[in-house]
Amino acid sequence: MSPTSDPVIGVLALQGDVEEHLTALASLGVLARPVRRAAELARLDGIVIPGGESTTICRLLDVLDLRTALTGGLQAGLPAFGSCAGMIVLARDILDGRPDQRPLGAIDMVVRRNAFGRQVDSFERSVAVAGLDSPMTGVFIRAPWVEEAGPGVEVLAEVDGHPVAVRQGSVLATAFHPEVGDDLRLHEMFLAMVSGG
């Protein structure tokens, strides 16, 4: 992205919280568009992988022939932001995933699906995120946590001792859903990363 051009952010639109991310980005004045085909990955400055169902998203990456182009983009340094299922899709490995579920390996981490347990399927928690000047409310819905993070992974937030927000280079992931509600500071953090921050 040249410093003078406005960033264009794609939202992977296979399943899940696509509209919420498009709305969040639009309300920050960013050009955001849904991505359903490999050709739509071209000329993006960043990609968001929404919350939803990671088994479905992983499967559709193959069905719709998006995996190669997306992996290539990520390896070439395309900034990415995954929330909840998106965090799982960005991981190197998945615990409690479907046996055939293949993530993208954009962050050197192992995530555990549905890690907080069935009794607490959904909850909200005040989360202190490194880089934000005050805690934000994290909405957790059948959320994963990071079970293992490699040396290059920066843990930005934890809940009950488990990492729930991480960054590796220009890839950001949260176990909760910053696209729900009107606190868009993590989207702003991602946009700063897209601009080279």
Ligand SMILES: NC(=O)CC[C@H](N)C(=O)O
């Ligand atoms: N809210 C979510 O994105 C839930 C994630 C879901 N449990 C999965 O495994 O993909």
